[in-house]
Amino acid sequence: MAESRQTVSETLAGIIARRPVLAPMLNAFEPLLEARAALPEKLAPLLEKSGFELPSWQPERARQGAPLLAGVSLNGLFPLLRESADVLVPLLGRLPGMAEHETSLAAFFTDEALCLRAADTLLTGHDAALVDAATQSNIPPAVLLFALETVLGPVLRTLAATCDAPWDERPASWMQGFCPVCGSFPSIGYLDKRVFDEKNAFLAGGGGKKHMHCSLCGTDWHFRRGACPSCGKEGSGVMEFLRESRNSRGERIDWCTACKSYCPVVDLRECDGTPDMDAMALGMMHLDMVAAQKGLIPLKPSFWNQF
Known part of the structure; x- marks a missing residue:
């Protein structure tokens, strides 16, 4: 569950x-x-x-x-x-x-x-x-x-919420970096937790699949970890990330070396719980500041990441 x-x-x-x-x-x-x-x-x-x-x-x-x-x-x-x-x-x-x-x-x-x-x-x-x-x-x-x-x-x-099934349960249905419902860019992404089968202790998933969270309608969907949601380029060396050297708690900035856009991402495998994603996006503004200093462009401009 x-x-x-x-x-x-x-x-x-x-x-x-x-x-x-x-x-x-x-x-x-x-x-x-x-x-x-x-x-x-x-x-x-x-x-x-x-x-x-x-x-x-x-x-x-x-x-x-x-x-x-x-x-x-x-x-x-x-x-x-x-x-x-x-x-x-x-x-x-x-x-x-x-x-x-x-x-x-x-x-x-x-x-x-x-x-x-x-x-x-x-x-x-x-x-x-x-x-x-x-x-x-x-x-x-x-x-x-x-x-x-x-x-x-x-x-x-x-x-x-009236969709017949959650988008992150349909991994092959949408390949874009913008929302499958409203078309907005995500304000934050996350890597999912490890999954354990309560009925079989020997069955478990390692987690780490990437999901994007829509800043407008709240929809979550799977996205390729090595691809840029903005320009669509993917492959070795396209996506890099920035994180604190200590106490990052899974919080980082994923940024594209081609178009210089970025999106905050949190690795839930390093978190005690699963945060509210809209609140988490706001709470990562310290990394928005680092991104701004490096000349990176927020994938989704917001009230708190325009410096």
């Missing part, structure tokens, strides 16, 4: 115990991360009421690298977005530099047409259209992007 993941608060408490210097930032984000993690359960009845369904898996589209939500409008999901915003926007307002934008963000998430258009734009990657929405709402583009990802995330996680 797979080990259950820690809660956000348990993961952050463990990180703070090892790295007290990160406590101010982690404590500031904890209420937001906890609320976001709890929202999918609250949003599930609204999703059922909406009648919106995740498209069925189509192997041919997958071979072409098309995630499930590619070309799909999010019309019908506004009630979920509004509920998510009502919970999360006030918490966003408590973060450093965000209080002055709280009123504008609250107004943005009450405008159904604008909000849904921006959400669709986020999934298609049309940055210019998102900048236009930010200008129209008098919100800095970086602030709107962060807020939109934060609010849309629980909605997409509620939707992703």
Whole structure:
């Protein structure tokens, strides 16, 4: 049986115990991360009421690298977005530099047409259209992007939970470095733990398979350890990693020697438990700083890795 993941608060408490210097930032984000993690359960009845369904898996589209939500409008999901915003926007307002934008963000998430258009734009990657929405709402583009990802995330996680099987149980079904559900890049990767068969003590797996964790919809999927999720190159010498010489606890940066992109990765075989991956990504910001000093580019830009 797979080990259950820690809660956000348990993961952050463990990180703070090892790295007290990160406590101010982690404590500031904890209420937001906890609320976001709890929202999918609250949003599930609204999703059922909406009648919106995740498209069925189509192997041919997958071979072409098309995630499930590619070309799909999010019309019908506004009630979920509004509920998510009502919970999360006030918490966003408590973060450093965000209080002055709280009123504008609250107004943005009450405008159904604008909000849904921006959400669709986020999934298609049309940055210019998102900048236009930010200008129209008098919100800095970086602030709107962060807020939109934060609010849309629980909605997409509620939707992703309706998949007929976890993606990391379908190792041959998706070969891309971006999410098979929403198309976003991962915020963190992990190497899985050793697996023991409770019925047969002589059967065990060594673990170490690489999984990527979507920063937006929370989907996990298998990915090749020697390949770059950004440029797709693979082979000897393509992927390198950086880690502390002592007390790394499996935490490292995997970076591509070809395109210089990187992604935080944690080796769960060196961890006591299985952390909440969103909290863990935040808790590895000390390695983001090292990566920035080396001129590496985050695979998934976030509020805390832009230096």
